[in-house]
Amino acid sequence: xxxxxxxxxxxxxxxxxxxxxxxxxxxxxxxxxxxxxxxxxxxxxxxxxxxxxxxxxxxxxxxxxxxxxxxxxxxxxxxxxxxxxxxxxxxxxxxxxxxxxxxxxxxxxxxxxxx
Amino acid sequence: xxxxxxxxxxxxxxxxxxxxxxxxxxxxxxxxxxxxxxxxxxxxxxxxxxxxxxxxxxxxxxxxxxxxxxxxxxxxxxxxxxxxxxxxxxxxxxxxxxxxxxxxxxxxxxxxx
Numbered sequence: 001x002x003x004x005x006x007x008x009x010x011x012x013x014x015x016x017x018x019x020x021x022x023x024x025x026x027x028x029x030x031x032x033x034x035x036x037x038x039x040x041x042x043x044x045x046x047x048x049x050x051x052x053x054x055x056x057x058x059x060x061x062x063x064x065x066x067x068x069x070x071x072x073x074x075x076x077x078x079x080x081x082x083x084x085x086x087x088x089x090x091x092x093x094x095x096x097x098x099x100x101x102x103x104x105x106x107x108x109x110x111x112x113x114x115x
Numbered sequence: 116x117x118x119x120x121x122x123x124x125x126x127x128x129x130x131x132x133x134x135x136x137x138x139x140x141x142x143x144x145x146x147x148x149x150x151x152x153x154x155x156x157x158x159x160x161x162x163x164x165x166x167x168x169x170x171x172x173x174x175x176x177x178x179x180x181x182x183x184x185x186x187x188x189x190x191x192x193x194x195x196x197x198x199x200x201x202x203x204x205x206x207x208x209x210x211x212x213x214x215x216x217x218x219x220x221x222x223x224x225x226x227x228x
Binding site for chain 1: 119148150155156157158159160162163203205216217218219220221
């Protein structure tokens with residue numbers, strides 16, 4: 001079974017530039033999450049999707065961040081314009097069952113550096 | 116303040132030694148998840164605990180959830196270099212959505228051959 005796929009793996013941009021991250025969840029997983037992980041911290045939820053609907057975006061800084069999951073499968077997270085403080089790892093996860101347990105499966109993340 | 120506190124923050128052990136990592140919550144835990152993360156990689160699911168007193172094992176890793184459901188421990192027996200990485204606990208907490216995971220800051224484990 002293929003895992004959660006994210007691209008790009010690394011991105012370096014100058015501040016004020018736009019950037020986008022892409023995620024393809026595990027096939028059949030309806031729930032998709034975007035997290036941000038700062039250095040030395042645990043992941044923090046940005047947004048949760050159930051199919052194509054964003055059901056929890058309370059932690060998403062809406063002035064510069066946007067996300068979409070148009071067909072309820074893959075998703076894009078965008079930052080425009082990027083700020084220095086946005087440097088972090090952006091993780092995508094999807095929720096599903098394995099061995100009788102429901103849990104979140106994470107992609108490898110996109111490491112963003114804003115200069 | 117942090118809702119999930121992990122201790123220690125970092126740990127260096129000799130190969131073959133046992134170790135324990137703790138995760139303490141300020142709220143009742145409805146579900147407790149342990150993940151492992153290596154640098155530059157995503158989180159790898161280890162195990163999930165839901166019931167007070169529950170204990171699960173996978174290979175040399177054992178996780179327990181205390182009876183009051185506010186603390187979990189992860190124990191590694193006879194550590195190996197392959198166990199090195201950052202161990203993160205995540206939890207669904209009372210007062211938060213059942214689908215929302217709150218994470219601790221992680222415990223960085225180094226195993227010296």
